[in-house]
Amino acid sequence: MSSKKDGWKVNETREAKAAITEILSKLEIDQVIEIKDWLNKYVEETPSSQICSNYQKEQRKKMFDKGASRLDRIATYLKDKEVDVPSKAPNKLKYPTEGFDSDCNELNTCEIDSFLYDDEDIEELVQRDVLSRTYCPTCLSRETVPLNFISHSLSRLQVKFLFDKLMPSTCQHVLDIGSRLGAIVYGASIFTRGNVSTVGVEMDSEYAAISLNTIRQFGLKKIEILRDDIRHLPHVFKENQFIVMNNVFSFFLSKTEQEECWEFLHTHMRPGTVLAHHPPIEK
Incomplete structure (x- = not known):
């Protein structure tokens, strides 16, 4: 690998x-002599990070x-x-009855x-008729009124954005x-080159098993998957930590349980924590 890199530099x-x-x-x-003298002075007096700033940006890209x-x-x-194959069948979730996403229900x-x-x-x-975008609110046929489409995972573009633009270098x-299929933990390992420690917490045993298998399959580093409720895991909170939550409570827990989770987070988050939450935290 090093010889290949050396070849690129040459x-x-x-x-x-x-x-x-x-x-x-x-x-x-x-003019050539003037440029030579200027270049010598520029290299001596300018920080190397400034001289090579475009190179570093290009390497990061x-x-x-x-x-x-x-x-x-x-x-x-x-x-x-065929993990999480989309279905025309209604979902069996705990749909919010107030606030953000309260317009979502099992039928729409x-x-x-x-x-x-x-x-x-x-x-x-x-196009293949595996999914429908519409349904009828009267007879429940999914043909006439637009459905709400929701996801409990971030997209690949969103995962990249998290680690390229949002996570501070100090974390x-x-x-x-709510690690689900592991999108965030895969991104954490890949986009930091395995230089940060990552913990994914997932209550569903099937999802946790899928993540563990995928981590092994792709040789991802410094990831721990815990199949548990976050309220049982005070030890996972660290200083200078980047915490990601993608609408993790509202579709899966009762209102009382959600309040308990937020109280737990408020109690155990450590100094230097950066929380990336979707939807916006005030909602």
């Missing part, structure tokens, strides 16, 4: 020298693009195993996992509450 250096030579060839010798491709492969792997809502299925996938499923621990 090629980049050769190309840079050729470009500089081309520029200098268009100047008079006194390449790393995240490569990570996004790896997430795509994980999603394809799980779809091929279709649950589909955004980590596995993007907009193009959904359209393909609709050394990631906690995913």
Whole structure:
């Protein structure tokens, strides 16, 4: 791997020298000498991070693009195993009766996992009559009124955004509450190159088993999956921690249980915690 990287650096250096030579060839010798003196001074007096800032940005972009491709492969792997196959059948969830998402109910809502299925996938499923976008509120036929589409996973683009733009570099621990199929924990390992410790908490034993198997299959590092209720796990909270919650309580717990979870979080979150929550926390 190192020899391949060294080869890239040699090629980049050769190309840079050729470009500089081309520029200098268009100047008079006194201009060349002036540029040489300026360049020596610039390199001596300017921090290396500033000199190479574009290079570092480009390397980060390449790393995240490569990570996004790896997430795509994980999603394809799980779809091929027919994990969480979308269905026309109504969902059996605890639908909110007030506040955010209170317009969702068993008849007007279709649950589909955004980590596995993007907009193009959904359209393909609709065209194949695997899914419907509509239903009739009178006879319950799904043909006339638009359905609500919900997901309890973040999409791959959202996962990339979390670790590219939202997680501070000071955070050394990631906690995913309601880990489900593992989208966040996979992203944490991939986009930080396994340099942060990650814990996924998931109450559903089937989802937890899927995540553990996928972690092994793709050789992801520094991830722990706990099949438990977050209220039983005060030890998972760390200082300088990035906590991710994707609408994790409202469709699965009673209102009283949700209040207990928020009280527990308020009690146990540590200094330096950054909480990324969807929907916006005030809702």
